[in-house]
Amino acid sequence: MLNESTQRFHATFDLAPVGIVHMALDGQFLLFNAQFRDMLGYGDDEISSLTIHQIAHPDEGADFGPTIARLLAGPEAFSHRCDRRYRCQDGDFIWTSVAISLVRDGRQSPKHLIAVIENITARKQMEHALRQSERFMKSTIDALSQHICVTDEDGTILTVNKAWQEFALENGVLLGAAWERKNYLAIHEQAADMGTHDAGVLAAGLREVACGVRDEFNMGYRRNSPTAQRWFTVRVTRFPAGGATRLVIAHEDVTQTRQAENELQYLVHHDKLTGLPNRSLLQDRLRQAIVHADRYGYRVWVIFIDLDRFKLVNDTLGHKAGDCLLNTIATRLKLVLRGTDTAARFGGDEFVLILSECFEEGLAPSILHRVMSTIAEPVVIEEQEFFLSCSMGIAVYPNDAADPETLVDHADRAMYRAKELGRNSYQFYAAAMNEFSLERLRLEKHLRNALERDEFILHYQPQVDLTTGEIVGMEALIRWQHPELGMVPPDQFIGLAEETGLIVPIGAWVMRTACAQNKAWQRSGLGNLRIAVNLSARQFAQENLVESVASVLAETGLAPQLLDIEITESIVMTDVEEAVNTLNAFKALGVKLSIDDFGTGYSSLSYLQRFPIDVLKIDRSFVADITEGADKGAIANAIIAMAHNLGIDVIAEGVETEAQCDTLSQNMCDQIQGYWFSRPVAAETIETMLQEKKTLPANLLRLRAPQRTLLIVDDERNVGLALRRALRSTGIRILMARSGREGLELLAENRVDVILADQRMPGMTGVEFLRTAKQKYPDTMRIVLSGYTELQSITDAVNAGAVYRFLTKPWEDDQLRKHLEEAFAHKEMVDENRRLNLIVQTANKDLAASNRQLRNIVAQKQGLGGQPLAIGQRMEREDASEVATDDRQ
Ligand SMILES: Nc1nc2c(ncn2[C@@H]2O[C@@H]3COP(=O)(O)O[C@H]4[C@@H](O)[C@H](n5cnc6c(=O)[nH]c(N)nc65)O[C@@H]4COP(=O)(O)O[C@H]3[C@H]2O)c(=O)[nH]1
Structure with a gap:
């Protein structure tokens, strides 16, 4: 029986797939099976001579003692398990899993040890390799710039890479190791609930990947912070990992790329x-x-x-x-x-x-x-x-x-x-605009034939001197008399002629005709008038312009100083250097030069100084405003003062009323041109005008003794008549208005010294009217005529300076005359002061003009070697008998 059992034991002992050893308490091998022997590769005798200490790994040999001590101290069935390395016969170590138990005798005294030893080297190597691989993986994902986070299928974060941790730290999402045990999905669902749209999309995508609805999910994620806006790409990928599911979430900060893209988009658009x-x-x-x-x-x-x-x-x-x-x-x-x-x-x-x-x-x-x-x-x-x-x-x-x-x-x-x-x-x-193009084509066809068919004529508009009141010049203005179209004004064809280049032959015709006409007037004894001819941009850019003008002068015999060439500011400003050369060449020829429509373009003073200009023509838009009061008239007055400072004469264009003429005259403008004196008319009409010696009324001349003018504003006709009667003997010019509105109209048309306004008028009271008059015509002396009842508002107006004096109704004629005399005297004193100022200014202007002329002559002599000057001088000499020497013509 025992034998059988011993045999069974040995069979089990030897056939066991693990090594089994019996050891004495000091580690001496007492009994071992074949598996143990083969595991270590020793011979039977060798093992019998060894102890476990001798084959233990040097790092672990010392562990045996404590193990035994624990077994001895432990309960009966206690066994100890550990992984240990043992040296084989070839010197290599193998990993083993050891389970040691203590065998006691009948008296419970320790007898020997039984160890079951399993070779786990392969497993240990695999574990090591796995650890290595994990370490490698970790350092790899740590090296990635993308933020990587691995979760389980519920979204619980298992690991994150370094970039993710840094990102979390930077953005205050999850601090330090706080990501552990957090749920990525829950975080985003929470953010979605709080209104972050992109977080909601990401959570939904993540759930789909987790459930296997899809393997991968990509999206762009925008994150707004109060200081900046950042963009990310997010990719969620599903990985099976040993039966479990892992979700790898990778987000990348693409803010810079996105910003660059946005910038590019911006630049493109x-x-x-x-x-x-x-x-x-x-x-x-x-x-x-x-x-x-x-x-x-x-x-x-x-x-x-x-x-x-x-x-x-x-x-x-x-x-x-x-x-x-x-x-x-x-x-x-x-x-x-x-x-x-x-x-x-x-x-x-x-x-x-x-x-x-x-x-x-x-x-x-x-x-x-x-x-x-x-x-x-x-x-x-x-x-x-x-x-x-x-x-x-x-x-x-x-x-x-x-x-x-x-x-x-x-x-x-x-x-x-x-x-x-x-x-x-x-x-x-x-749609009519398309027709307009066709119309232009038709007009162009007609225009091409107009010269040959002799359809152009010139009209002339007088330019009148404000000192003498006489006509001193004419502006030649072209008219096109078409057999079917009728009289076509220049505005309708000059632009077209300019575009098509037809302006060059047309302009040459104008120049020749105007010069010839002026010479004819001169020959008939109508005086030495200046004739102004407009030059358009295209003409001005002509290469042989100065020569062609010189030959027209030679051909017609007109003295150069009787020709005035008008150009606009924009023409000379297009190419300043070239313009200065051309203008100097004209100056050398001896002709006069005017800047037309001054004030509408780039009235650059610094450039103006460089041009040898004789005359500035104030554009009619400024003249229209001149009687509108101090503010609006300021531009025209500034142009006059500025031109005079530079020694340049001023002609005001588009003078349509006496009041405009008067204001310009008072402000020392040199000449006027406009419908009020004469519209542009045919040559014959000009002849009649010159023969009849048409002049400006003396009271509008620049340095005249002014005529006293009184404006009476009263709605009661009888009062007006009574006032007129009372003032009959004074020689004052009286204008009558029945309302404030009428009074303002008269003020716009006429120069007025003193205003006498009734206080009680329907619509606008006297004080209201005088307040407006003060704003627009601050130089006028304003008197209100009133009953005592309105005393308060009148006193206010007096204090505000709107009213110079107030007189009461009924008035005494003598008293009234006395007050008016004082008012006129006061006004005349102010006027006289201004007049003296202007006279000084004019003297300065003449001085500046002389300097300017001198400078021009020096410049021409230096710059042009005297050649063109000789032409001008020659012509001047030839005409010397006919031409007056006054340079202001
Ligand atoms: N409302 C108003 N207008 C007044 C008054 N006084 C004169 N005018 C008009 O103002 C324009 C003055 O000529 P511009 O400024 O040189 O302006 C001229 C000039 O730039 C151009 N032009 C006329 N003839 C010629 C020419 O022979 N050659 C060139 N190149 N252009 C010309 O056509 C423009 C218009 O000439 P027009 O129709 O004759 O118009 C003329 C004239 O009739 C006034 O009191 N009130």
């Missing part, structure tokens, strides 16, 4: 200089506006803006100044629009506005005026003020075109038409 949308974005916005308009029944207005004479700023002040100006205009345009509108830069000095979401049939003129006035505000560049105007063309969707390109094109055409019609205005596109 915006104008670099002004930051406004460019052409391509304009088309896009227009397309959107049209779609929107179709849906909601809106209209879309397109306004095409072109800055008038912008090129001049660029050419005269350089591109930097031009850029600055464009920027200012762009900023202003943005400010006049609503949020839904667009202002775009179309190119150069062209802007386009889109006004969308408009229900109204028509476009409110106020918006157009707002745009025009915002552009018209002065722009200060290098401490100089510049004034710009613009021409605008307007087209509307759906009426004028159905697509963005055609809409803009039509608005552009309308703008072109506005320019044609005199700039600083706007035109609506109308």
